[in-house]
């Protein structure tokens with residue numbers, strides 16, 4: 163017996179019920195059905211009674227089962243928007259977060275030369291580097307990343323978006339010559355403590371630990387970047403780091419101990435300390 167084709171509205175309704183554990187069940191269902199049909203959400207809303215063929219229903223079923231298991235929607239879609247840029251994403255790296263747009267805003271607010279040299283460390287999908295390049299086409303933006311698959315992903319995003327950002331595989335600064343060449347160093351490094359219970363919840367469960375977790379209560383990579391950046395910053399150059407909302411005080415102390423000036427933290431949309439920056443003027 164051949165099952166009757168279900169309509170767009172019926173499929174979304176059924177999927178929404180199955181995805182009750184997701185805070186965005188209906189949106190998830192709409193985005194995933196849109197991906198299967200190659201249509202926008204507004205198409206789904208305009209034509210709710212249209213039938214969906216068996217092959218498409220089967221593909222949608224696979225997506226919904228994966229989402230029921232907790233797979234992030236961004237990984238299933240293979241895409242996430244950041245700074246209005248459609249970025250390809252995969253499980254080699256973090257799904258870019260809206261919070262990180264604060265780091266981009268803070269870097270753009272700096273008084274840098276027109277052709278500034280800027281580096282993004284641990285670039286993942288390339289989110290920060292590509293956002294900066296899209297806003298400041300004259301800047302020379304370099305992006306470094308340790309994971310080979312994430313390097314390929316960031317390179318693909320740069321090509322797709324036709325943004326001239328060079329992406330290089332590197333363990334933090336190791337691929338660079340020891341030279342004070344940058345006007346700004348930006349990074350959203352791993353900063354979560356390995357014992358943090360949030361690692362067992364939501365999308366984070368499916369993201370690589372190497373993109374999330376750092377030793378010393380999450381401070382090890384932040385400390386390393388704060389310590390090493392002065393070797394690569396021009397006098398007057400800035401280091402900008404994203405960190406956990408409870409790490410502001412510890413991160414400011416690390417900046418001050420290393421000798422940065424104008425050290426300050428900035429808050430995110432939820433009014434939590436999310437980024438810290440400092441200027442390097444020399445020893």
Ligand SMILES: C[S@@+](CC[C@H](N)C(=O)[O-])C[C@H]1O[C@@H](n2cnc3c(N)ncnc32)[C@H](O)[C@@H]1O
Nearest residue numbers: 255256258284285286307308333334350351373
């Ligand atoms: C929190 S994710 C941020 C990714 C991206 N910048 C973003 O904001 O969406 C941290 C990134 O740093 C990379 N990473 C971790 N340790 C690194 C290291 N030692 N050297 C270079 N990259 C590293 C991870 O692979 C991951 O892509």
